[in-house]
Structure formats: C-alpha cells, structure tokens
Amino acid sequence: MRLISLEVLQPGMVIAKTIWNEAYRPLLQKDVVVSQGIIERLKQLNIKYVYIDDKISNGIEVHESIPIEVRMAAIKKITESFHKLKGVEGKKASYVLDQQSGEIGKLIDGLLESILKSTEMLTILTDSYIYDEYLYQHSFQVTLYSLAIAKELGLTYDEMKLIGTGAILHDVGKIQIPSTVLFKPGRLTDEEFELIKQHTTFGFDILRNLHSISLLVAHCAFQHHERLDGSGYPRGLTEKDIHPYAKIIAVADVFDAITSDRVYRDRMLPAQGIEIIESGSGKIFDSKVVEAFKRSVVHYPNGTIVLLSDGRRGVVAKQNLQDAAHPVIRIFEENNEILRSTYILNLEEHLHIAIEKIETDYLAHAE
Known part of the structure; x- marks a missing residue:
C-alpha cells in the first residue's frame, strides 16, 4: 500500500486502509474501489490523504503502533x-x-x-x-x-x-x-x-x-x-x-x-x-x-513515495530502527522511466543519498 493525496485520487483505485470514525465504525472499508462519489465524500470530510493498493507498492504494509x-x-x-x-x-x-x-x-x-x-x-x-x-x-x-x-x-x-x-x-x-x-x-x-x-x-x-x-x-x-x-x-x-x-x-x-x-x-x-x-x-x-x-517516531512512513537526491524514485518499504531518517526504499523508477522490476535500496548503507522530496501526488505512468 502507499500514501496518496486526495488531489490525485482517481476512480478505480483501491482503498488499502480502513478509515474509522470516533465511534469505532468504518467510514470507508479497506478493498473498496474508489468512485467519484467516494472522492467527493472524502473531500467533504476534509480528508487529505488515503492509502491505496497498487503495483508499485504491492506487499508493503503499514502497521498499527497501537491496536x-x-x-x-x-x-x-x-x-x-x-x-x-x-x-x-x-x-x-x-x-x-x-x-x-x-x-x-x-x-x-x-x-x-x-x-x-x-x-x-x-x-x-x-x-x-x-x-x-x-x-x-x-x-x-x-x-x-x-x-x-x-x-x-x-x-x-x-x-x-x-x-x-x-x-x-x-x-x-x-x-x-x-x-x-x-x-x-x-x-x-x-x-x-x-x-x-x-x-x-x-x-x-x-x-x-x-x-x-x-x-x-x-x-x-x-x-x-x-x-x-x-x-x-x-x-x-x-x-x-x-x-x-x-x-x-x-x-x-x-x-x-x-x-x-x-x-x-x-x-x-x-x-x-x-x-x-x-x-x-x-x-x-x-x-x-x-x-x-x-x-x-517514523520519519517517512511505509508506503510513502520519495524522490532521491540522485533522481531515482521509490516507495518506503521498511524502517531502520537504528536510523529512522534512512529507511529502506523499493526503487521503481530511474531517469523518469518505470523499471520492469523493482529493487531494494537501504539508505542506511548509502548515506550519500538523501531523500529530496515526499511525493504524495505522484502518479505512475501505468496509472
């Protein structure tokens, strides 16, 4: 799953994380396919971001710190x-x-x-x-x-x-x-x-x-x-x-x-x-x-799209408990081109590479 801005949420995308209200009732269930009506409702609720499932973030999980x-x-x-x-x-x-x-x-x-x-x-x-x-x-x-x-x-x-x-x-x-x-x-x-x-x-x-x-x-x-x-x-x-x-x-x-x-x-x-x-x-x-x-505290939550200082783009896949500022990245794009297969880059082992930007408004070419 990955984090995406509501500004670029599109019909057909799949919700990856249930949204709850204060009464412990689901407002929007996981696995629901997004419609234009859902997008409008989320805007009314002043939602800024949601988690979606897609190919580039497949298998990445965001765990609850507190049940x-x-x-x-x-x-x-x-x-x-x-x-x-x-x-x-x-x-x-x-x-x-x-x-x-x-x-x-x-x-x-x-x-x-x-x-x-x-x-x-x-x-x-x-x-x-x-x-x-x-x-x-x-x-x-x-x-x-x-x-x-x-x-x-x-x-x-x-x-x-x-x-x-x-x-x-x-x-x-x-x-x-x-x-x-x-x-x-x-x-x-x-x-x-x-x-x-x-x-x-x-x-x-x-x-x-x-x-x-x-x-x-x-x-x-x-x-x-x-x-x-x-x-x-x-x-x-x-x-x-x-x-x-x-x-x-x-x-x-x-x-x-x-x-x-x-x-x-x-x-x-x-x-x-x-x-x-x-x-x-x-x-x-x-x-x-x-x-x-x-x-x-997690600096870059799992599922966050980031642009690296060397121009590569990836999604945060895992945290380094000893170095929260340098997570593990799943690289899916180089030179503005989607890769046929992704690979892992552990920023803790490449400290010369920095996270330049968080991109919640990113849309893959395949989308």
Whole structure:
C-alpha cells in the first residue's frame, strides 16, 4: 500500500486502509474501489490523504503502533472526561476530574503495555481516523509521543505513567476557552491569543487541586508552552526552571500540532514536522528530548513515495530502527522511466543519498 493525496485520487483505485470514525465504525472499508462519489465524500470530510493498493507498492504494509481498540477506547475516555468538565469551574472542576483519576490511570497502563512491548517506532496513520473534535485526538497523540520519548530516554514505569497522565491532561484548560476563539478559522486578535495562552493557567488551577494525581501533572499543563530560551508562556521560564516532563510534552505537543489539520492550516507530513522540531533543538526544545523523539517516531512512513537526491524514485518499504531518517526504499523508477522490476535500496548503507522530496501526488505512468 502507499500514501496518496486526495488531489490525485482517481476512480478505480483501491482503498488499502480502513478509515474509522470516533465511534469505532468504518467510514470507508479497506478493498473498496474508489468512485467519484467516494472522492467527493472524502473531500467533504476534509480528508487529505488515503492509502491505496497498487503495483508499485504491492506487499508493503503499514502497521498499527497501537491496536485500534486501545486507541478508540482511550480517545472515548478522554472525550468523556473533558465533556464532564465543560461549564464546571474552580474546585468543582478538580473534584469532577478527581472522580475519573482511576480510569485515567487504567488508560495510561493500557497504552504503556502496548508501547513497552512494541519493538517498532510510532507510525502516524494519516487520515485513518476521523474525529469530531481535534482536542481529544490531540491529547491522545501527544500522550503517545510523550510515552515513546520517555521510553527511549530510559525512564521508569512510574515516571512514564506520570508523564502519560500529564500529557493526557496537558490541554485540559482549553475547556474554559470559548469554542469561537479556540476553533476560530482566521487569524486571532492579540486579545484572543492572550486568552488562548491562559489555558495553561486554567489547566494548572484545575489539576493542582486534585488529591489523587501528583502535582507534577499540574506542572505539565502549566509549563508545556515554556521554551528553553524564555520565549514561551505563561511565565517565560528558561531551561533550568522548566520541569523535565514538561520539556518532553512540549516536543510532543508541537509535533502533533504541525502534523495535524487545524482550522487555520493544513497538516505537514512527519518528516517535515521532525525537521521543524530539530531546528529548535537546544534553542527552544531540550536537545536530549529531541534526539529521543527522532529515534521514536517514523520519519517517512511505509508506503510513502520519495524522490532521491540522485533522481531515482521509490516507495518506503521498511524502517531502520537504528536510523529512522534512512529507511529502506523499493526503487521503481530511474531517469523518469518505470523499471520492469523493482529493487531494494537501504539508505542506511548509502548515506550519500538523501531523500529530496515526499511525493504524495505522484502518479505512475501505468496509472
């Protein structure tokens, strides 16, 4: 299977990956033959990419990092928890959340079980899941990335559980931001942006009054927008004053934000998001956290068409666990001509060859 932009999806192509909604129901089943009606429906759903089956990607698989039933159960629990807090303020909000702490703990345990026994890097399954509200998906994704970083850093189970809880609840303060501001499609005014920034303080105030959850979780919400150079908010803290857990969640939060669709812009692909994170390493993001993150997340997902620096074109066939930036490529085109038979090129063994471009809009001549 391979990843393709909806802009070049054509009738007759075959869907390779089921698309699910938030109720764990398939919106579009694997093996369905695409029609013009399906394309129009996907556009209405704001789908940007789908996985298809074709000759050049035959046999290439994209594996789930987290079982779908675990993912859906987790997002359902996050949704329920946040919904119960809507319209509730002050210590009452803390009390409501306190009553759910046991379930949140079980949720983290389930995610940790999957992540700790997995020997693979996290893969982003672009547009395989459709949710009504970005906040819940974002909270889940940030938790996954944060736990993967913590695992790579060699933290203990108890430390990982605290980070996971902090990640799930890092944006809980956004429930007190009016949706007209939170999901505004246009540019925010200075006053609106100042209000958005208050979600860190709102979250801290809710979480610091919990009796069943560590105060460190509150500081994760308070500090995840702080930056090493003091350019962050709400207090403009510098490196020495930012908690290590918040430094982890900061990287996970930014990466998920730029690789997800937002009301004001389209997503970037993983490699593009990683490049942005890397550009801030040691300046605004902790360099050890960035390096751990780069080792934890797939840069070029299986099934991605790439153009190489020597002009060859191929599809990512396999990951190199020790070098995520240099995957194994199935070469199918040279000098702009489709080869009669493909061959494998392991970029880890050819470091002088770089990936120049990701081509989700590529169409083979045979298509």
